[in-house]
Structures are given as structure tokens and as C-alpha cells.
Amino acid sequence: MATVETVQGPVEAGELGTVLIHEHVRARDEAVAENWPTEYDPEEELNLALEQVNNAKGHGVQTIVDPTAMFLGRDVRFMERVADQTGVRIVPCTGVYTYDYLPHYFENRDEDAMADLFVADIERGCQGTGIKAAFLKCAADEPGITPNVEKVHRAIARASVRTGAPIMAHSRPAKNTGPDQIAIFEEEGVDLARVQIAHTGDTDDLDYIERVLNKGVFIGLDRYGLTMFLPTDKRNATVLALLERGHADRMMISQDHCATIDWFPEEGEQMLLEGGMVQEDWSMTLIFETVLPYLRENGMTDDHLQTIFVDNPRRWLAGE
Numbered sequence: 001m002a003t004v005e006t007v008q009g010p011v012e013a014g015e016l017g018t019v020l021i022h023e024h025v026r027a028r029d030e031a032v033a034e035n036w037p038t039e040y041d042p043e044e045e046l047n048l049a050l051e052q053v054n055n056a057k058g059h060g061v062q063t064i065v066d067p068t069a070m071f072l073g074r075d076v077r078f079m080e081r082v083a084d085q086t087g088v089r090i091v092p093c094t095g096v097y098t099y100d101y102l103p104h105y106f107e108n109r110d111e112d113a114m115a116d117l118f119v120a121d122i123e124r125g126c127q128g129t130g131i132k133a134a135f136l137k138c139a140a141d142e143p144g145i146t147p148n149v150e151k152v153h154r155a156i157a158r159a160s161v162r163t164g165a166p167i168m169a170h171s172r173p174a175k176n177t178g179p180d181q182i183a184i185f186e187e188e189g190v191d192l193a194r195v196q197i198a199h200t201g202d203t204d205d206l207d208y209i210e211r212v213l214n215k216g217v218f219i220g221l222d223r224y225g226l227t228m229f230l231p232t233d234k235r236n237a238t239v240l241a242l243l244e245r246g247h248a249d250r251m252m253i254s255q256d257h258c259a260t261i262d263w264f265p266e267e268g269e270q271m272l273l274e275g276g277m278v279q280e281d282w283s284m285t286l287i288f289e290t291v292l293p294y295l296r297e298n299g300m301t302d303d304h305l306q307t308i309f310v311d312n313p314r315r316w317l318a319g320e
């Protein structure tokens with residue numbers, strides 16, 4: 001069987017076990033963190049990451065896929081510390097998390113030069129380490145497919161074609177980005193069976209979701225707890241409807257939780273909570289505590305769980 005790269009080295013795909021397909025052990029802007037390091041507390045960041053990952057482990061999670069790419073503060077050494085201290089595998093990525101902005105470095109270089117860097121991360125290792133990226137990450141959000149976003153998508157696609165690595169594409173259903181992102185991958189000759197359209201679960205528009213699914217990609221129903229995009233009851237209804245329509249073999253469920261994130265001052269985080277934009281119990285274990293018990297009472301079977309949390313992550317990551 002194929003192997004999958006983790007921050008602790010390659011593992012047999014069959015050993016991945018129960019997988020959370022989209023969580024961040026730390027999210028921050030690397031440029032701010034590099035320039036004003038004293039604004040961050042590394043020990044606190046590590047402790048909060050360990051707490052979340054250990055809690056997930058307590059629910060049987062053996063592997064966490066962490067799509068923290070450039071501009072979200074990718075740090076494979078930090079991920080490695082979390083994996084070492086929890087015994088939970090972490091699967092790292094390469095790519096660029098941008099909704100439009102690109103540094104001059106990439107403005108003045110073409111898609112293939114960008115792809116060369118991604119390929120190097122996959123074949124040789126990330127950030128000067130021997131830790132190899134297991135998948136490719138790109139994003140399209142509110143601005144849609146701008147020229148810069150398209151450039152990143154084409155570079156990601158070419159790196160996937162060159163290496164066989166799978167792609168996770170952050171999407172914005174409200175802007176209909178999923179089909180546009182898939183169209184670029186198709187044009188570049190990507191194997192769509194190795195593409196995951198993340199955040200598809202931010203909509204309960206089943207027509208939109210089936211339009212995405214009909215292309216043969218995986219979908220992420222991966223933002224449980226982020227009520228600002230869709231509240232939990234609507235996420236649940238969508239999952240149950242998709243199961244009923246027989247789509248279990250293309251669905252993956254997660255929380256897009258960030259053990260720490262530097263986007264908001266403390267008052268900002270409080271406002272998100274008070275404004276009901278984030279659920280109070282948003283965490284790497286929310287789905288195990290309340291969501292899965294509800295879904296199981298309403299039609300989700302053991303087979304569905306095996307498919308969604310074990311088989312689909314393995315098939316997306318390893319192709320088998």
C-alpha cells in the first residue's frame with residue numbers, strides 16, 4: 001500500500017486510522033510573528049495545541065490533517081513537536097493561503113516557478129527540514145478567482161500533476177468558487193479523485209453541493225462550530241441529506257479549529273463569541289461531543305463513520 005507523509009515521516013496509508021481532515025494546531029501571520037515575536041507566547045501556543053490534540057486523541061483520533069500553508073504561519077517543526085508530544089500524527093501541506101495578495105516574489109515569477117517550490121516541499125522537505133508535504137493547499141474566497149488566485153491554483157495543479165500529491169482547495173460556496181476551482185484543475189489535467197473542495201459544508205444548497213460532487217471530488221463538511229458561515233443545525237441537516245442521497249464516499253467532516261489564531265485581539269474573540277459567530281464549544285472535539293451523537297440518532301451508521309473518518313481521508317491522501 002502507498003505511504004503518506006507526516007511530520008514524523010511516512011506511514012502506511014492503512015495505518016492512518018481515524019482522521020480529522022481539517023484542523024490547525026496554530027494559525028498566525030508569519031510576517032507579523034517574525035517581526036514582532038514578543039506579541040506571541042510560544043509556550044502558551046504549544047500548550048493550547050497539545051490540549052486540543054490530546055482531547056481529540058481521547059476520542060480516538062489518530063491522525064490530524066493540518067492545512068496550515070504560507071500566510072497562515074506554516075511551521076512544520078511546531079507541528080512535529082505537537083505530534084511528538086501527543087502521539088497523534090500530523091499531516092502537513094505546501095501551498096499558499098491567499099484570497100488575492102501575492103508577494104512581489106511570486107508576482108514576478110510564473111506558475112511553474114511557484115510549482116517548483118511546491119514540488120521541492122513534496123519531494124525533498126519543507127522549510128529546510130526533511131519533513132515532506134503530503135498535499136497541496138490553495139484558496140479562493142470572497143474576491144473569487146482573481147488573476148493571483150488563478151495563478152496559485154494553476155501552480156498547485158501543476159505540482160499535483162508532477163508529483164501525484166492530492167489537493168485541498170479552500171472554497172467559498174457563497175461565491176460559487178467550487179466549480180470555478182475545479183474547472184482550473186480540470187484544465188491542468190489534475191486527477192479530480194484526489195481533489196478536496198474544503199468548506200463545501202458552508203452552504204446547505206444541495207444543488208450546489210451536488211454540482212461539485214458530480215465532478216468526482218471529495219468535499220469538506222469541515223467547519224462545525226463556525227456558525228458565522230452556517231449554523232450547526234443546518235450543517236447537520238445537510239450531512240444527513242447527503243448521506244441519504246448516497247454521497248458518503250465523498251464526504252469528510254471536521255471543525256477547521258485553530259488551537260490558537262492571531263487574527264483578533266482578545267476583545268475581538270469575545271465579540272465573535274457574543275455575536276454567535278463562533279460556537280462556544282468550537283474545538284477539535286465538538287463533533288465527537290454533540291454532532292456525531294445527533295447524526296447517529298438520525299441515520300448515520302457505523303459504516304458511514306468508517307467511510308467518512310477512515311476510508312475517505314486515506315483514499316484522498318493515498319489514492320487507494
Ligand SMILES: [Zn+2]
Nearest residue numbers: 022024067256
Ligand atoms: Zn482551515
